[in-house]
Amino acid sequence: MLRRTIDLLLPALFPSWRFFKQVGPSPRVEYRVLTGGCESEWRESHPIPENVGLKRMVRRMFWNPARNTQLYMVSLSERLVSGLVEHSAAELNRLIAEKIGEQDGELQFRLMFMAPEGDQIVGTVVYESEPVALQELRV
């Protein structure tokens, strides 16, 4: 507990400030629902909208919970692949379950990391979660 607290505090008290040092592979979270042996298609969870107008940008300066959740999910995805699996997976499950609302079955998600390959942007699946009952996540 103490070790973890120190690990969490130190980067805030002695920050490295290396924002965007490199632009590496970027995560997308996809999910599917398994119901009675049937699997739905993989869908992106919390996708960005097609367009955000200037008025909405201004509004988001003061009220931005959805976007901040998306950014948190990016952090969780990066933490998950760097080793903080249990907490990150639990949080991602919780956030996806919140988003898809009332639905029965089991939730499974995967992390797809996007990176350029020549002229194409290619996604590589780097993690696939164990299915969890949606009812359990809502509790």
Add this chain to the structure above:
Amino acid sequence: MSFDAMMRLTEVMLALVILQTCVEHYWMGRDRVLFAARALACVWLLVGWQSGGAVGALWITHLILLHRFGGPYNGGADKMTMLITTCLGAAHLFPAWQELAMAYLAVQLVLSYFVSGYVKLVNPEWRSGQALVDVFRFSAYPVSERLRGWADQPRLLWLMSWSVIGFEVIFPLTLLHPFALLGGMVVAGTFHLANAFLFGLNRFFWIWLCAYPSLIWFQDRIFG
């Protein structure tokens, strides 16, 4: 700006910024007790009575949040929130060292620009503009799919890359004169505003602004 005025202004701005985040989290229905407690600490800080206690309450609840979210909820914005809270807390707790505590915040603010600019400057991908092309092309940061079209404007992004690198690297020089600092803060504020609009990083904009009073005081204290 006097030290006391700077402290009070920083406290008021910090309280308002944290209050906004509390309202968002409370509205989303997550960890409501924790965010309600944090919101109360903000109101306490705004009132200004025994504000050291309010800062302490914000520091403790922030530490709990770091555990709760497995790290920062909002990356650098959370780190800056903790840094400001810690420096204010240290200034209240150790009056003999209060100037040093707030000077540390000002120095970290300058470093946040300089280090960020330096790591870009030494990176060939940033110098060529390719890094910013990649940010728009495939990273998770653009707020909309339409913005990804900016990746097809490499010359514009090259210019933007060098504008960001240039302003970040020379930012420490703005400490030499109050007007230069004012100009630097306007440019930096515009940069944060652009990041908020294009990447949805609104919390960075507000929390970085909270540290500006310490910089204005620091410039006057050292070079005034």
